[in-house]
Amino acid sequence: MSERFEQGMSTLRKQMDARVVSYLSSCVNCGVCAEACLFYTETGDPRYTPIYKVEPLRRLWHGEYTFWGKLASAFGFGSTLTEQDFADWEELVYDGCTMCGRCSMVCPVGIDIAYMIRKVKEGLAAAGYSPDDLKSAAQRAVEIGSPMGVTLATLQATISVQEKECGIPITMDREGADYLCLFSSGEIVGFPEFIGSIARIFKAADVSWTISSDYFEATNTGVQIGNSAVAAQLIERIVSAAEKLKVKYVISPECGHAYTTIRWDAPNIIGRPLPFDVVHILELLDQLRREGRLKTRGSTDMHLTYHDPCNISRRGGVVREPRHLLDMVAPNFEEMSDHGAMNWCCGGGGGVSTIERARDLRTRVFNVKKRQLDEIGVEAVVTACSNCRHTWEDGLEAYGPEEDVVELIGLTELVARYLVEDESRAR
Ligand code: SF4
Ligand code: SF4
DSSP states (O other), X not given: OOHHHHHHHXXXXXXXOHHHHHHHHHOOOOOGXXXXXXXXXXXXXXXXXXXXXXXXXXXXXXXXXXXXXXXXXXXXXXXXXXXXXXXXXXXXXXXXXXXXXXXHHHOTTOOOHHHHHHHHHHHHHHTTOSOHHHHXXXXXXXHTSSTTOOOHHHHHHHHHHHHHHHTOOOOBSOTTOSEEEOBOHXXXXXXXXXXXXXXXXXXXXXXXXXXXXXXXXXXXXXXXXXXXHHHHHHHHHHHHHHHHHTOSEEEEOSOHHHHIIIIIIHHHHHTSOOSSEXXXXXXXXXXXXXXXXXXXXXXXXXXXXXXXXXXXXXXXXXXXXXXXXXXXXXXXXXXXXXXXXXXXOOSOTTTGGGXXXXXXXXXXXXXXXXXXXXXXXXXXXEESOHHHHXXXXXXXXXXOHHHHTSEEEEHHHHHHHTBOOSGGGOO
16 A cells, blocks of 8 residues: 555545535435536446545445444455545546536435535545646645736736726725735636726725735635645635735635635635635625616627526525626526526536646536527627636637637626716716
């Protein structure tokens, strides 16, 4: 038994908390979760069924926590885990699961399968069985502060361009601002107009906000790879930045898993409550709308739909807010067949979009989104997660030029297009 395998087994044993034990002892093997998972429905491969992905955890539980399992082990008949099992499950849990949580929604006995898959990742990562792309991203996140290697200088240059484009100064490190805004590296690099959009909206709505030069990254690669120590380290950087600037709120940007991590998981990961409230950008925009501080004029005549990012809608509960905002600016909005809490994942969440070897699988499972699009035939897809947006771009490109003409838009950016910046002109 190698030292790294022992380390992985030891870490996997530590994941055996009360929730995991109760989940594993409650599973009735009904198979309902299988039909909820895009990796199974689009491939037909039984190895991608959600419950099979947690098999290493189940085997460990059965062998070491159940009477019959312990008895079998005592007589040498136990089903023990091997290093080869770890190697085999690496592709299943990293490439073949986006942690979207759709399976958890349908389990008749309430098992949160995605929670257990996250636990399996902890064991595999500790044993070294995680994709190299994610390992490198985690290393960059720790060393540079960004999984994509985005530096402060890059952010400052991006802000400078956005300031010129929107004609509004953006002040970093403003102590005592109400809100601290985070960004994902994917946003800074791929969709920098998000920064200009919020600058315009916040100015029009008189929101006091800032950005920290100490730490601005929303993405948490520690969560994606399954390394709680790295996850905690990255969360602590956000806490330090927020405390230093004495803000009341932290804004999670258009990034799905970043929201779940900082809003719902962070206190458990770092072992104490956060000294600020967390709000998703769409929650804040909807609040500003309710308060009459966000006003728009005109609307797009495009026939469009909204892709619910799994971590924002299903796992985060931000379902009505984007629709309120779309009501303001998109009268020709049409829902996809499955939407809101039961949306289908884009196939790139949970770190899957970072894994180059998973490209073919990602394209295959994106077929579920293509079917949904074909049903309604829209001109544009709006979403609120930069990672979803990148995955949609890749998916549509892979499905051919006629699919590639569908426009992809961030919701914040769409709202900003119709923003009333001079209140006296508002309707
Ligand atoms: S979390 Fe999503 S991708 Fe992962 S097993 Fe469940 S349904 Fe499939
Ligand atoms: S739906 Fe729930 S009970 Fe049924 S196999 Fe999946 S995890 Fe087990």
